[in-house]
Amino acid sequence: MQSTEKETDPTDRLETLLIHAGAEVDPATGAVTPPIHLATTYQHGPGGEDLHGFEYIREGHPTQTRLETALAAADGGEAALFFSSGLAAVASMLQALPEGSHLVFPKDVYHGVRKMVQRFGSRWGLTATAADVSDLAAVRAALRPETRLVWAETPSNPQLRITEIAALAELVHGHGAELLVDGTFATPILQRPLDLGADVVMHSATKYMGGHSDVLGGALIFRKAAPWHPEILESRHLLGPAASPFNAWLVLRGLRSMACRVERHAANALALAEALHGHPKVETVYYPGLPGHPGHEIARKQMKAFGGMVSVLVRGGREEAVEVASRLRLFTNATSLGGVESLVEHRASIEGPGTPTPQNLLRLSVGLEHADDLIADWKQALGE
Numbered sequence: 001m002q003s004t005e006k007e008t009d010p011t012d013r014l015e016t017l018l019i020h021a022g023a024e025v026d027p028a029t030g031a032v033t034p035p036i037h038l039a040t041t042y043q044h045g046p047g048g049e050d051l052h053g054f055e056y057i058r059e060g061h062p063t064q065t066r067l068e069t070a071l072a073a074a075d076g077g078e079a080a081l082f083f084s085s086g087l088a089a090v091a092s093m094l095q096a097l098p099e100g101s102h103l104v105f106p107k108d109v110y111h112g113v114r115k116m117v118q119r120f121g122s123r124w125g126l127t128a129t130a131a132d133v134s135d136l137a138a139v140r141a142a143l144r145p146e147t148r149l150v151w152a153e154t155p156s157n158p159q160l161r162i163t164e165i166a167a168l169a170e171l172v173h174g175h176g177a178e179l180l181v182d183g184t185f186a187t188p189i190l191q192r193p194l195d196l197g198a199d200v201v202m203h204s205a206t207k208y209m210g211g212h213s214d215v216l217g218g219a220l221i222f223r224k225a226a227p228w229h230p231e232i233l234e235s236r237h238l239l240g241p242a243a244s245p246f247n248a249w250l251v252l253r254g255l256r257s258m259a260c261r262v263e264r265h266a267a268n269a270l271a272l273a274e275a276l277h278g279h280p281k282v283e284t285v286y287y288p289g290l291p292g293h294p295g296h297e298i299a300r301k302q303m304k305a306f307g308g309m310v311s312v313l314v315r316g317g318r319e320e321a322v323e324v325a326s327r328l329r330l331f332t333n334a335t336s337l338g339g340v341e342s343l344v345e346h347r348a349s350i351e352g353p354g355t356p357t358p359q360n361l362l363r364l365s366v367g368l369e370h371a372d373d374l375i376a377d378w379k380q381a382l383g384e
């Protein structure tokens, strides 16, 4: 972890913290695992007096409060908000920017973020510039006096680019703007952007946090509660991107085992990336854990391990890449990532026309199967 002088406090170690955060024994029953409160409404006094701390489900519910406590602790922020999806969290953040704000966002970014900015940014009174956010000079050139937020995603989707969070935070703050990091690929287990100077972290909880490909959710974690937490809490009440209790409960359960899972995802991904690197049918492997990766040294500094996502450029073009994807047996052809099972995706087909993703790129979400089985599957798919 990134912890420094407080290293001996067991609650600073994420393996321990994630088991205990928001995990108080239920006072009503003694239940060790948290109950799921499905109630949409909570008793108040005859004059609307707050009796129990909850009023209406859209504004908050006990299962979500437990989850937000755990999310804030995991990323080391003062406050966290949970949403119905990762993109709901993204939209809530962008909608909170004052009208007339300018946004700098990465060229290689989750395609839903790019499409949201392009389709809705101007309706929300925003202007935006796409830049290679991993290149400080490119960010400096994109900054304007009215730039309010710089959006970074590291490692990035799907090209696994690495952005140096501490250096970027310094540049952005020097300009009077704030830095948000989409930490979905890394999770707080491997990288804690707030410790490195970022102001906000966003996660698609649908991925490694849920961890089993069965729940949709998103989160924002704030280094300082003010001004974003009260502002976006209010917009969540009024615009309604609130999550269901069951989804909050599943993500909270996922967090309990996340440290173990993410370590194994990363170990399997490294083993597979090393096995595919230099293979005659493979043009390039994008994985920050490989010493030849342009972001390797930075990733070593700011990440505990390199994550479970690997992109492979198959020698040839679209046809050769799709052919390999069709021959894999343990990797299911499907979108999304971060579940226990391995997935493969020809990303350009999913992102559609105009995508900057190379046509011969296959994105892998490396699962928790035995690494030797995953490597053997790739070797047979490559025709060995």
Ligand SMILES: *Cc1c(COP(=O)(O)O)cnc(C)c1O
Residues within 6 Å of the ligand: 085, 086, 087, 088, 110, 112, 153, 157, 182, 184, 185, 204, 205, 206, 207, 216, 217, 218
């Ligand atoms: C999936 C994903 C999102 C969007 O999250 P949803 O939960 O699908 O809405 C955002 N960023 C990254 C990096 C993602 O992988």
